Amino acid sequence: MSKSLQAIRGMNDILPEQTPLWRYFEGTVARLLDNYGYRQIRMPIVEFTELFKRSIGEVTDIVEKEMYTFDDRNGDSLTLRPEGTAACVRAVLEHGITGGGQVQKLWYVGPMFRHERPQKGRYRQFHQIGLEVFNLEGPDIDAELIVMTWRLWGELGLRDAVKLELNSLGTSESRGRYREALVEFLSAHIDKLDEDSRRRLKTNPLRVLDTKNAETQAILVDAPKMADYLDDESRAHFEGLKARLDAVGIPYVINPKLVRGLDYYSKTVFEWVTDKLGAQGTVCAGGRYDGLVEQMGGKPTPGVGFAMGIERLVLMLEALDKVPEELSRQVDVYLCAFGEAAELAALALSERIRDQLPNLRLQINAGAGSFKSQFKKADKSGALYALILGDDELAQQVVGFKPLRGQGEQQSIAWDALAAHLATCVVQG
Known part of the structure; x- marks a missing residue:
């Protein structure tokens, strides 16, 4: 008997009884972004593999282990996009819409693909709403992104279920100095590190700070702190961001171990996290990437953005009974x-x-x-x-x-x- 056809593991159908909640969530976000003056952009789901190697970093987990990459009939190496920022930067460079210092405030929605171990809230095809801003370098635009998400949580009834974590990674120069200090510290404790952290120590040492291993976390208590290595410009930027959040009354915590999983971040990084979804606690995350456009062949262009996972936020709305009653009809x-x-x-x-x-x-x-x-x-x-x-x-x-x-x-x-x-x-x- 032939095997019945099924969806690929980790790539799920969204059934008719589920789509009203998805449309409600996506519509709420779209209206909010319209009201703040953001415009939608739509990029292909397939890009040349080199785009992600150059932007995300060849030694990140995403590029090393998680991308869906294949050769097409022309022999070109193509990849299903694992995230949206690199594709958006490629698009604005290709069409020249950030040239001459033009400010662009863009957003997109669609599927992303990573070959991960599927579990609740983490899938191989998942959906994100992302937002990118180019040619604004001050902390005011960083604050606007966070204020918008705070307003969104209010409209969805989720404010009590999320917490904002902040950190600053400084410039590439200050981060390089911190990287050296962190490697020196961790090398002195290498025999106590878990296997994954020992591997990351050689390739991407800041990611060791992300470890979930309890023994390694205990060692990191005494590790050097990024805040002690920040340059004056980055420190002033971070203080300006905090002042604006304080002025609006948005609560936050400083998480010195927050580094994000992509190489292109600098200065501000942030995550909205929850304890309502088990291990998959991050529902929205982003930060500043001032060097990425230049890294990808463009002129120096400040950039900042975030992405939120639709599956996880839909799960939160259901778990907290925040689904509007009219959606059932x-x-x-x-x-x-x-x-x-x-x-x-x-x-x-x-x-x-x-x-x-x-x-x-x-x-x-x-x-x-x-x-x-x-x-x-x-x-x-x-x-x-x-x-x-x-x-x-x-x-x-x-x-x-x-x-x-x-x-x-x-x-x-x-x-x-x-x-x-x-x-x-x-x-x-």
Whole structure:
């Protein structure tokens, strides 16, 4: 017997009962970003592999172990994008939209791909909303990104469930000095480090600070602190960011071990974390990458951005019971028609109602059926009201109006008065 076809492990279908919450979340974010003056950009999901090696860093976990890379028919090495910043930088460079110091405030949404061990909140195909700003170098724009996410948590009802962690990685020069001090310290304790940290010590020592190993974490208590190696410019930038967050009243904690997993970050880095999702605690993260555009062949261009994981935030909304009640209802009104003449009239009437009430979710019965079967479908749809159109109603040019989710008797409504009646009832419902 042939094996049944299934989705690839870690790449999941998002089913119709799940998509309303996704659309609600994505729509909330899109409206917020519109209100702050950000514009959407859409990039391909496949890029040349060299893009990610050059931007993310060849010795990062992503490039070394997690990318989906393949050769196409031309022999070119291509990669399914593991993150969005590199692709966005490539796009703005290719089209010259940051030239001459033009400020660009951009956002994108879509799937990313990493070959990780699938678990709740961590998948091989996952979805992100990302945001990138170019040619603004002050702490004010860093603060705006964080303020926007704080406002988003408020709109979603998640503020009490997230915590903001901040750090500064300084410039590449100050980070280099810190790197030397950290390597010297860790080398003196190398026999006590876990295997992964010993590997990272040779390739990407700052990532040792990210370790989840308890013994290594105990050693890091006495490790050098990045704050002691910051240059004056980075220290002033970080103080300016904190002052702005204080002015708005956004609480935060300084996490000296926060380094992020990508090589291109500098100065500000931040994460919004939660304890509501088990091990997958980061729901939004980002920071500043002032050297990345130049590293990828452009002119020196300040940059800052963040990305948030849609799967994790959807899980949070569900876990904390923050899903709006109306999302469980996909239909406001269900129109039942009995007989061919009534079906023809129902089609014309429904289109007239849609013209008058474009936001009304009106479903007309398809496939005919008895009175009992059509009402069963109306009830299953979750509609608040059923409309009934048969020979008697057709003769009088009325529809039967029946509440399905509460008190109220069936009544007859004239066709000309139906739109006004529905507008009142559905809003009240």
